[in-house]
Amino acid sequence: MQHLRAIGQTGEVKRATVDDVHERILQIWERLEEEKKQDVKTLGERLEVRKE
Amino acid sequence: MANHRADEKRFLDDRGNSGPLAPNGLNPATIMEKPVVDRIIDCYFWKDQCFGVNEADIVSRVVDQVHFIGGTYGDSQKPSPFLCLAFKLLQLAPSDDILREYLDFGGEKFKYLRALACFYIRMTRQAKDVYRFLEPFLPDSRKLKQKRRTGTTLTYMDQFVDDLLTKDRVCATTLYKMPKREILEDLEVLEPRVSALGDIEDLLDGEDVEEVDPDA
Amino acid sequence: KHWDDEDDDVDDVDDTDGLDPEFEYAQWKLRELKRIKRDREAIEEAEKEREEIDRRKNLTEEERK
Numbered sequence: 001m002q003h004l005r006a007i008g009q010t011g012e013v014k015r016a017t018v019d020d021v022h023e024r025i026l027q028i029w030e031r032l033e034e035e036k037k038q039d040v041k042t043l044g045e046r047l048e049v050r051k052e
Numbered sequence: 053m054a055n056h057r058a059d060e061k062r063f064l065d066d067r068g069n070s071g072p073l074a075p076n077g078l079n080p081a082t083i084m085e086k087p088v089v090d091r092i093i094d095c096y097f098w099k100d101q102c103f104g105v106n107e108a109d110i111v112s113r114v115v116d117q118v119h120f121i122g123g124t125y126g127d128s129q130k131p132s133p134f135l136c137l138a139f140k141l142l143q144l145a146p147s148d149d150i151l152r153e154y155l156d157f158g159g160e161k162f163k164y165l166r167a168l169a170c171f172y173i174r175m176t177r178q179a180k181d182v183y184r185f186l187e188p189f190l191p192d193s194r195k196l197k198q199k200r201r202t203g204t205t206l207t208y209m210d211q212f213v214d215d216l217l218t219k220d221r222v223c224a225t226t227l228y229k230m231p232k233r234e235i236l237e238d239l240e241v242l243e244p245r246v247s248a249l250g251d252i253e254d255l256l257d258g259e260d261v262e263e264v265d266p267d268a
Numbered sequence: 269k270h271w272d273d274e275d276d277d278v279d280d281v282d283d284t285d286g287l288d289p290e291f292e293y294a295q296w297k298l299r300e301l302k303r304i305k306r307d308r309e310a311i312e313e314a315e316k317e318r319e320e321i322d323r324r325k326n327l328t329e330e331e332r333k
Contacts, residue, residue, distance in 0.1 A: 012055040016108035018149045024108040025158040025165075028115050120283075163285075190303070193296035195283040204281045210296060214303055234311055245307075249300055 056144060058104035060093060063143045072145065074176035078228060080142040083175050084135075088224050091124060092131045092139050101133070102140045107150050111158060111165060113137055118164040120197035120204065121171075121212065123224025132199060134168060135223055141172040155185065163194045167212055171223060174216040179230040180241045182217070189213045191248035 016024075057063065063071070063081055074080050084092075092098050101113055114137060122132040146154075151169050159166030166189065173185045192209035207215075215222050220229070236242040285292070 011058050013058045013104045013106050015054050015056055016106045016150070018147075018153060020106075020108040021111060021150050021153045022157060024111045025153065025161065028112060029161050032115075190300065191296075193292055193299075194285045195292075197281050197283045206281050206283065208296065208299070210299060214299075232310075233307070234314065247300060247304055249297065249304075 056106060060143055064089070064093075074142075074145070075181070076176055076178045076228065078176065080145060080176060083142060083228075084139060084225050088124065088131065088135070089139065091129065092136050095131050095136065097131070097133050098136045098139075102136055105140055105144075107144055107146045110137060110140065110144070110146075110168075111154070111162070114165045114168055115162055118168065120199045121164070121167050121207070121223065122199035123222075125199040125201060127201070129201065131224075134164070134171075135225075137168055138171050138175070138223070138225075141168070142175070145176075146172075151185070155189070159189075163192075163196065163209060166192070167196055167209065170213055170216055174222075174227055175225065180236055182230060183233060183236065183242055186213050186216060187245060 071079060071081055074083070097117070101117060105113065113133075117133045118137065120132065121134050123135050124131050151173060154165050154169035159169065170186050170189065174182050177185065190210045190213055192213070194209045196207050196209060196212055198205050198207045198212075212222075216227070217230075217233075220227060233242065233245065237244055
């Protein structure tokens, strides 16, 4: 524990509320959806390149 | 209490002492067997990914790190990330409202989050609540990877839920003995289960279940 | 594939859903039917046992007379 206090951590972590949990789920889901869209785009671009 | 301890030391010190009990009356620190707990707190995943984690961080960990269910696996009986996070939940003791978020809103999107919450509920809730929380997911046919000592197999959410409701041992953990569903029905604690298939009389009379091989 | 070590995530198991929804539903339906059948058989079995116990109880009462 000592080295953690030294870097400013108390060894305690804040409890999450139901809203925090809901928010986190949404945030991760949106991030993944965004990544998926990006992937489709890059794949699309790659296919375009291949056609040329 | 607005804070959790970041590590497990106090949680495990409470073994057999005055730590708060789970809703089913069991001590969360001793629900998993000692050798399994020792393996968990000794493994790299636990030290690296489960320190200072709260109920919301659990969601992130599951999505990023849990790609199969299981207890310990391989020849070295390594504890799975799934099992480590289940142990973390025993320490965090999330409320029913938070579990509902894991099961429903989160569980629709992330199947391993639903599976983890189901496992945790089976370990800590009273029988009637276990049935009420878990049975609605018997129609969930999504695939789950399962790692065991002998290798990786495919199972399904409904199968996993059914295992939790009917088996004694799941994911390296001996589950406490629940009264059978019929008994709770006789006591009028539970209504008879209605299958998502609807009227089953017709279905059962019409088909011979035994003769069809699902893996064929 | 014996060169895979235990930490290697390369295995034959694919947990992607929705590749063949009809087949996946058919498989689920079969599992559900088996569960229903199993549960029903368990109830019938318990009832039979109860009847048997009652029958024996009645027998001994008859014999006592």
